[in-house]
Amino acid sequence: MKRALENCSRSLRSRYRYSLFGIVGLVISIGEARTKEIGIRKVLGSSVFGILTLLSFDFVKLVLIAFVLACPLAWMAMNYWLNAFAYKAAPGVEVFLLTGVFTVVIVLLTIGFRTLRIAGANPTEALRSE
Numbered sequence: 001m002k003r004a005l006e007n008c009s010r011s012l013r014s015r016y017r018y019s020l021f022g023i024v025g026l027v028i029s030i031g032e033a034r035t036k037e038i039g040i041r042k043v044l045g046s047s048v049f050g051i052l053t054l055l056s057f058d059f060v061k062l063v064l065i066a067f068v069l070a071c072p073l074a075w076m077a078m079n080y081w082l083n084a085f086a087y088k089a090a091p092g093v094e095v096f097l098l099t100g101v102f103t104v105v106i107v108l109l110t111i112g113f114r115t116l117r118i119a120g121a122n123p124t125e126a127l128r129s130e
């Protein structure tokens with residue numbers, strides 16, 4: 001029984017890690033696609049903080065929508081799975097909140113690093129490519 005729980009826990013951690021890789025890939029992809037927009041905003045006088053806020057709001061909005069849609073499904077799946085055990089345990093709200101906060105923090109860190117990297121570059125390089 002203990003071994004089965006360890007395997008399940010390891011499996012869930014690896015699935016969460018893969019989903020975070022997907023989020024990081026999405027952030028990098030959209031950041032590269034919006035390089036010209038960031039360059040134009042910098043030329044027109046926008047601050048790095050303003051650009052960071054604009055991109056962060058878009059991604060956090062997507063993550064929160066996904067979180068709200070996924071929580072009921074995850075709760076139902078966890079509840080169904082936990083009912084199969086002899087000792088009953090209800091899934092706690094704190095697990096979902098911690099997961100959501102951790103995901104938003106990862107997204108914000110990734111957006112911050114990518115935006116700082118793009119915004120620190122010369123805007124003429126981004127605009128010259130076409």
